[in-house]
Amino acid sequence: MTALLEVRDLAVVFDGFRAIDGVDFTVDSGELRFLIGPNGAGKTTLIDIITGLTKPTTGTVVFDGNSLAGKREHERVRLGIGRTFQTSVVFEDLTVLENLDLAASFRRPLWSLLRRRKGVIAAVEQALETTGLADLAPRKAGVLSHGQRQWLEIGMLIAQGPRLLLLDEPVAGMSSEERARTGELLTSIAKDHTVIVIEHDMEFLRRYASQVTVLHEGKVLIEGSVDEVRADPRVQEVYLGRAREEAAHDAVT
């Protein structure tokens, strides 16, 4: 296996606060990697840097041998990096089908976009099938439930045909049934994609994760299999210690 994504010595400082503080992070081609850590650990910031939303203060991000420095967001998408957001953003005035079609069409030359869409292209059909949204294809995305929106986002990501998928808390706010479906969806996508998932939910992690990276206060705490990570006392301290603090805090208020 070869490294698809290499993050070296990364740091980002917001007004003196070191959100990311010297992170080294490698993801191999074909991997499904979970990124966990308490709130404020720098998970989303790391994804933001990889996708170009945030500029790093120091350090490098190399994707498939190309440095991403100075590349704008849409240029990184064109290299094959796709992402979803914690709060899903789909285009409510467009139908589910149109949302997917736009996601699948960005490689077309601009002039060819001036024609009307005729029929459904294969990538979109596959995304509809994979996400189970086929019945909702002609509906406006504005009518979708929270879970369906997340699946549409994931569907749009698949339709883009990226080489690296970054999912930011895909099961946040979902019912347990929706979580299970999302987990299956994730497993299916991971078969032929390289995926990085940010997730808080321990139960979800236990069921679907294999390789895990734990971030804490902007640093990589530990990397390994789910079991190794769960057994590590530092991880327990970070999570349990926080739980203890929160319990104490709750008792006070």
Place this chain on the structure above:
Amino acid sequence: MTAVLEKPTRQLTPKEPRQWKGPAVFVAVAIIALVVMPLVLEPFRLGLLAKYLCYAIVALGIGLAWGQGGMLTLGQGVFFGLGGYAMGMYLKLNDAGGDLPDFMVWSGVEDLPALWAPFGNPVFALAMVVVVPLVVAVLLGTLVFRQRVRGAYFAILTQALAAAMVILLVGQQGLTGGTNGLTNFFDFFGNDVAAESTQRGLYLTVAIVLGVLYLAAWQLVRSRFGRLLLAVRDGEDRVRFLGYNPATVKTITFAISAVMAGIAGALFVPVVGIISPALLGVVPSLELVVAVAVGGRFALAGAVLGAVVMGYAKTYFSEELPDAWLYLQGALFILVMTLAPKGIVGVATALRARVRKEASA
């Protein structure tokens, strides 16, 4: 990839119902505009309608940029003026027949300015009607949208541009005719510009140009590009992560709207017989935005309708109650923005839905 979730049970390609209502309405309106109106209206009124249809072309562009693309452009007068002056310069030179245009003589200009010389050629002048607004809009759009200037800042910028344009035109008396602008035209491509037949021909030309541009805009809105434009309007930042550069999409759309305004300006000049700074400054630019809002900015038809309705309203009230018009216009804008953000088109759609619901109940 195998589908892990429920297999779809229905046909994936939804059959879109055959659209006939839209084209039928378009043909009906075209017949009214091209056949009925020239028969029914006296020449003066037909001239007024021609003027409103010129404004409707600008409104169509505003509908595209603002309604579809979310770019509130308060300075379309700039592009209207660029097109208008290009046409006006040709007409003045043509009338002068090798001499200096009249206003230059009055301003004490002795030689034809270099800027004017090529406009004696009608092909060049007509090309400039399209090229100058296009180039200005592309330059402006590239600069502004790349820097992610949007929303109110973009609106203020375009308005400032309209104000600057007026100052520029007024200040260059000898070059532009100053406050008076370019007027006193006699000949229009071999016809007496004031003649009834010429004016009828001009009316028909304006109506046909509007129709063609409307169809082109309609096609654009229905295309993938149109879907992308809506996406940029509703979530510019998200669009970047779909692999598109929103700045390019916005620049292209803004340029199209600018070209429409330029063409409208060029048609306006022979129809009304004048182009001057007062016709393209901040106020006329704003009036058209109000008209688009009143008609319904989210539908191209709403933009066109708004321009014609507000044009008639302005004429009517200026004749009957000249003092009330400005207040009425302001009140109407506030009313529409607060109570009916989708304008006349939105109200009509809602009424039709209600009637249909009651009929089926």
